[in-house]
Amino acid sequence: MPIKTILSSIFLSLIASTALAGNNGPIKTVTLSSGGLAEIVREAKVGDDSKISIEVPLNQVDDLLKSLVVKDKAGGVKSLTLNGPNPLEETFQNLPFRPNDLTSLPSLLNSIKGTKVKLDGKADTATILGVTTMKLANEEERPMLSLLWPDGSLSSVPVIGSKISIADPDMQAKIQTALGVIGNGSTDSTRKVDIGLSGKGSRAVDLSYVVAAPIWKTSYRLVKETDGQARLQAWAVFENASGEDWNNISVTLSSGKPVTLKQQLHQRHWKDRAEVEVDTSSVRLQEPGGGRAKAEADGVFAAAPMAMMARSNVAVMEEKAYDMASIAQEAETSEGDVTSTFALPNKLSVKNGETVSVPLIEEGVKAEMVSQYILERGGEHPVAAALLENDSKISLPQGILTVYDNQVGYVGDAKINNFPKGETQAVSFAIDQKVTVSTEVEPTSRVTKIKVLNGMVSMAHSNETKTVYTIKGAADAERVVLVEQAHQPGSVFKSEHAIEAANQRDRMKITVPAGVTKKVEAVTSSDYEETVALAHIDPSMIEMFVGNSVDPDTRSKLKALADARSQQMEAQRALDEIEQSYNETVEAQKNTRENLQSVPPGDMQQRYLNQLSESEDTLEDLRAKRKTAQETIRKFEGSVREAIQRF
Template identity: 45%
Template sequence: MTRKILLSTVAAIAMLQPLAVLAESVTSSPVKSITLSSGGLAEIRRTATLDGNGEIRIEVPLDQVNDILKSLVVFDANGTVKDLSLAGPNPLDETFKNLPFTPDDLTALPKLLMSLKGSKVTIEGRNKGAGTILGVETEKRAEGAEATFLNLLGEDGLISRYELDGASTVKFDDPAVRAKIASAVAVVGSNVTDTARNVVVKIDGKGKRPVEFSYVVAAPIWKTSYRVVVGADGKARLQAWAVLENATGEDWNDVGIVLNSSSPVTLTQRLHERYWKHRDELPIAVDNVGIPEADRGAVRNLLAKSDFGGGARASQTVPAMAAPMAMAEATVAESPEMSYAQSAAASEGDISATFKLDGTYDIRNGDTVSVPIVDKEVAAELVSLFRPDRGDSHPISAVSLENTTGVSLPGGILTVYDSKGAYIGDSSLLGLPNGDTRMSSFALDKKVNVETKTNSGIKTVEIKVVDGVLVTKNVMREETTYVIHGAADAERTVLIEHPKRDGWEFQSPDLNGESASDYRLKVKVAKGETHEVKAVLTRAGGESYQLADLNAADLAQWSSTSLDPVIKDKLSELSRAKKDEFETRRQLERAAEEHNALQASQERTRENLKVIPAGSDQQKEYVQKLSDIEEKIDQNEATQTQMRETLSKFTSRVDDIIRTF
């Protein structure tokens, strides 16, 4: 079936230039098929007919020569690729490289004459003459005008000066010089429109046979647009359309079109440019070996006739296409199955989907075409989607689509219609693998309101002691309550996406599924109804403490938390022992401080006695005071001894309790 499509241009994208192909004894080589990749490439396949040896000429845009050299592949079962050739990247430079004048010299006669000094010319016009060019000079006239003069050496040896005015014409006598000038002018003219190259592929083969070839070039990315009509029975009609452009610069006639959703790695390389490796110059060592002066002339004549004496130079031109053609020939010989690009309609690959459009198409250059590629009934449902992290109390209207088409669908814009066929919004459909489900939001549902309440806490569920270490098992719990106030006019299916947390367990009576990042809670809310949805996240944890490091208050707290009566009593006993030990230690510390103060007072009293007169009443008072201090010191030291014994007993008791836990 051939479809004749003549559409007005929607978008003219001229990324590709015309590609006209000719071959020996072949009048045309039309496009047979085109595979468009969503990666922005087009694989163009053409066909031609050869009889025996022949060549295929492909005119390609200059900016696509690199892609042609990179990707051109020839399919010929009864032939082999001989070589591929095309003009160099800079024909203008190549032409003038061996000419005595430059393109700029061609813009003015005085410049051209100066560059060709020594050439014989004939002047016609008011000032006639002939001779060999010596040079061109200019003079300023009195009125400010500038005059140009040509100096010629005549055959009689006289030098003549000829003014070049508007009526003067100059003819170069040497036909070779005239030919070089004409050729250079032609190259300059063609360089103005130097936008293409003729790539010539020579093929040796036998018999009359079809020859196919393909190449990959840049192309506009084909797009996908979707229409979905959501029914009331959980089904929907999903239609996918491909939007593509013919931007090849030529009309397509009876062309098969294949669309590929892959995004391949795409590279380019400047294969059409020349690269020269820098070489250091090695100077020639010249030794004077005493050749007689009479013989030096003969040596110079011999060198002048040889290639080393400055005459003919060895060519340094490298055939730029040798390596690419060797690769192309090897590819044809080893991988004739490359025609795999022509695949079946709606086929699923490992990493992409391929769509082969039905029949062939006639599409004018520059036109945009939109063609349906999928038309299937799929599972679908309209929901009010709420996400707490959006910061909005209103959910968004979304359509949930399950891809049951049998092929993965590329991403694209989605237009949503309700069961009555009325437009209700636009959305973006991300790439939808076969068998997967996606939700696409398209509007804000202001008729539904959702309140979010969260409570959190930590509960100790187990306490045990192992080798003097208190080990606790805790449960962190976060409960979220979603209070849904339904729409006043109709029932709603509300889908809440509750965010996941790594390491946490989730519970909800309304759990309906999950994605990579969320739990999905689904409920139906009747019109005007208020409905609560609970979501609980829990996480088990634990802590450990050295019993010896815990104080009495901490132990009393853990004792009140423990559910095991044995552990509870032991912790309570240890708490009391820790408290007795702590209080005794504090009393001992206060006694030690008092002892230090008494010793300081004793020392001051002794120092004062040294300066008080002997036998005085004041001396007697200080002696009594010193005696009282010493008595108190003795009492303090006795008290400390008793306290240390008590502390030792309490410490032993603490150690015994911990040891016997």
């Protein structure tokens, strides 16, 4: 097929697909969030087992893959398909030619060696051997195509001026695909998204997804009037940055402080793997008494921090707005010790470079709405959260979660951590600005028991931390407040509102009526023992033992020990001062001897000699004091030993 014909067919097919996408699924409503997001709802007319195609700007594809919801009461969702992030690169990975080869006929022909071609006026097809360059008499270079004919003969024809047609249908298709991708790549700013549906009959289907949008703003006008009155006007300012016109649509503005998460779902991410070297060692017999390797595997389901955001105030609609279509067919699930497996129910045909999104499972889960306050995070307000219970048959892997309300629509994003079956997890998605929490922490510590035996004193300590939570409820509605604080290892948590701990966190559940302020106490206590040798204990600590001892005899013995240890330590301090003076005198005497050697006979020499004599007298006196101090210390050490032996 001639190249010109291929280009024409490709461009016609591109025009047709673009027109289909533009007319299928116009925007019906837009909800703008002050969190910088727009919830877009499109409406499409479909029939039996149909497909919806929409054109989406490339910078919105990640958000669409994250948040798309199909509302189809008479059908189910099968799949979502679109080209990958780099269709040009991916297409040419498995082609014999490169993009630049398509700009030069000699380069293209040389890259498809072995392909069947036909020459104008020839009945037989020939096989391409390659393209070479022949120099003419005027030094001009002419590309020549070398061919192998069915009878085994070889020939060479000029590329320029010859009419050459590709006779291989597969090669024609490859060139056609490549030209189409190149044509799209020159303006690669959108993706055509195909959404497959099951179901029978003609009907309207809604598509809803959340994408980035400019934050809408508010401005106010205040006009003061007579008698202390005034007129206040509030205005909204927002932009349409969706990439297409909004024609006769409904606009809703939503205020609050939503957490807005994003993830590169349209990009390809590869997991790093450890390389196992090929074992080339020789095999040896196991020696008697050989060891055994122990394998350990950590559980994959663990808790992680939760997101925070604010819920907006929106009027409640009478009819449910999010009757989300069910999954056409669920994946088959199975669970091992540390993994969950999802087997897709249908076989898929996925072209090179395409992206496919398919549903896995659908479960009804228990979800209690609470206001969650975590002590370690601090802050004035709790977060709005859903307390989820995974009562399905499979543990769920971690992932990003888009939260909808069945009446007001999109309310925020959250993160589900690895979620074992049978467990409960709180996912937070908003700041509850109507509830405030303040805390007062009162730590105390005391010695509850003292026991002395064999020169050792054992002390039982009790530490207690009382935390008082003051919770001011919402003015307009009752709240269930879930208070969490980190569990201290070895401690006991007590509160009249305590519930089962989770993820190494102590928890309380408090119901706060509208307009009511509640004070709640939580006490964390822990006990531990400490053993110290009496011979080395500080007197101040012994005095503390005296104050905590309930036995008069033990109290008296401890007092005698404290006195003996005080005298012993005072004597030790006196000895330390003598030793310091002695060492300083020895050093001064050393300096004097060095100076004496460097001066001639005379007055200065005599002065140094007198200093040496005085220092000798001082050292003699310090030696006597040191001896006396050492005897005193030995005396008091004996007193300490006697005091200890009395226990």
